[in-house]
Amino acid sequence: MVLFLIIDKSEVIMTISLRHLALFLCVWCFSNIAQAQTQLSPSPQRTISVQGSGTILIVPNQLEFSVAVEQRGTDTKILQQQVQKKVTDIVYLLQQNGINDRNIQSMEMSLQPHYEYDNGKRTHTDFIFVRTIYVKHNDFTVYSTLMQALIKAGATSISPALFTHSNPKQQYLDALKLAVEDAKKRAITMLEPLQAKLGDVLSVNEQSRQQPVAYRAKSMAMLESSSIDLPGEKGIEARVGVTFLVR
Template sequence: MKLLRILTIVWLAAFCSAANGQNIIQVVGSGQMNVQPDGLEFSIHIRERGPLVSKLFASANQKTTLIVNTLQKQKVNPKDIQSMQMRVTPWFVYENQTRQQRGFELSRQIQVTVRNTEKVAVLFDEVFRIGNLEITDISLLVSQQENYYREALVKALDDAKTKATLMAAQLDTKPGKVVSLIELNSQNTVPEMRTMMRSSGGSESFLPGEVTVTAVIEVQFAID
């Protein structure tokens, strides 16, 4: 036990340094808020292949109109239907180990944000009925994310204090005033989020699970 205590003190001392002649102890604190998302963001991809670009444009425009009308019918705000990017590339196939151009491929991406996740499964069903579409890049959204991040930041501060107190106690001292405080994930960027989606098995319900909003800080405390 005595050897273990000596090793523990040596390990803790590795976190301590001197700054301007003052002994400090440095810790990293983290805090999390698990919240239920209230929005969903995803991309709808249209892909058309054929010999004539004009016909591909006509078909893509027709499907785009059907998609937009379907989304609006499901109460999606027109302002949340954006980024209708379009690209046309040659369409090649391989025959007898030879690459041959059959025509062109047109792809179009529509970015969609849904503010109410309760009917997302029904919305997906309606969109897929249009045919030859893909839904990708699905991510969960939290409208009050900044507020949750601030709460996580307070928890991170408490975590840092707890760690510093525990470590200092092993050195027969206690943390004093804060010498340095660094926020490792800035408020100006989206906090780290881990998402999980679960389906209840029915086509009319959608259980989005939880989003974890995380704050991480680095604190230096003065010690005697």
């Protein structure tokens, strides 16, 4: 069977064998399918996965503690006034000891009903109003003297102090950098005997979280006759997992 194509302008008659046309189309289709399969099936990448760790040693540079003022009575308005007066005196005392206003927070307060029990019967008697002040201070030497002065100024209770650092976030970020560098060194060391080279980074995974840096100081009862012990260094550790390409 023969296919005739007639072109009017040039008046040329082209004769093409249908068998040859079919053969051409088959070859063209198989060629494109093979090329597509080659593009979708790249050669597997060689990778190496390692873990790294980094530690920053720091010395705590501030104290953190809380002061509670508690008052009990039947008139809530009077209770609030009494507590507020003591809080004002305590804040003034803290300021006089060199503590900046931004390191004194007195936002937390609570008012709870008080009950007494007699032969299994609960009776509401009065209310307990509590105001809590959170304090940060960078002078360790005045701690014991300051605690005693706060009690005299009207503080009902004082929490044990914690030694902390003023910028733990930056310290942790520095430890993260060391962890990544450690992972890279480990990968290079492992590839060296294999005569392979380290390639680009494929993925990085943080395997640790920033932890609070704190030492617990002595309680008020122990401060009556002794001075506070200064803390030593504390490590902030970060860990990462890194996957590299291998060349």
